[in-house]
Amino acid sequence: MGxxxxxxxxxxxxxxxxxDDMVICRCEEITKGEIRRAVxxxxxxxxxxxxxxxxxxxxxxxxTCAKLVKGIVARELGVSPAELxxxxxxxxxxxxxxxxxxxxxxxxx
Numbered sequence: 001m002g003x004x005x006x007x008x009x010x011x012x013x014x015x016x017x018x019x020d021d022m023v024i025c026r027c028e029e030i031t032k033g034e035i036r037r038a039v040x041x042x043x044x045x046x047x048x049x050x051x052x053x054x055x056x057x058x059x060x061x062x063x064t065c066a067k068l069v070k071g072i073v074a075r076e077l078g079v080s081p082a083e084l085x086x087x088x089x090x091x092x093x094x095x096x097x098x099x100x101x102x103x104x105x106x107x108x109x
Contacts, residue, residue, distance in 0.1 A: 007044060011077060014040035024072065025065040027058020035069060039076040046087035049073060056087060 020033025030053050043049045046069065055069050056062025062069075066087070074081040 007042065011040065024068050025053075025055040025058065027060050027065075028054045030055050030065075032072060035072045036076050039073055044073075044077060046070060046073060046084055050087045062087070 014037055016033065017036070020031060020036065022032045024030055024032050024035060034053055035049060035055065038049050038052050041052075043052050049069065050056050056066050070081050070084055074084055077084075
């Protein structure tokens with residue numbers, strides 16, 4: 001894991017690819033090129049890419065794009081996808097009305 005987070009190593013300049021306009025994260029409309037550029041801008045971990053671009057933070061919570069994003073980041077860093085730590089994930093948050101909690105309390109009696 002040390003090599004993955006070694007920010008002093010040179011991963012080369014960003015070179016555009018013909019398929020950079022391919023949408024990888026459909027929920028947030030993030031392209032392969034945006035992910036690749038983020039790595040070259042210094043986002044070496046999946047959590048950093050997620051926070052920077054919002055990949056995997058849409059409605060599907062990364063169910064459709066997580067493996068693709070991991071593969072793209074690994075390829076740009078020149079490492080195996082297995083060397084990358086998984087992105088920190090959290091359950092989606094939504095406001096809940098207090099009456100929902102009150103109803104649950106009544107049902108539990």
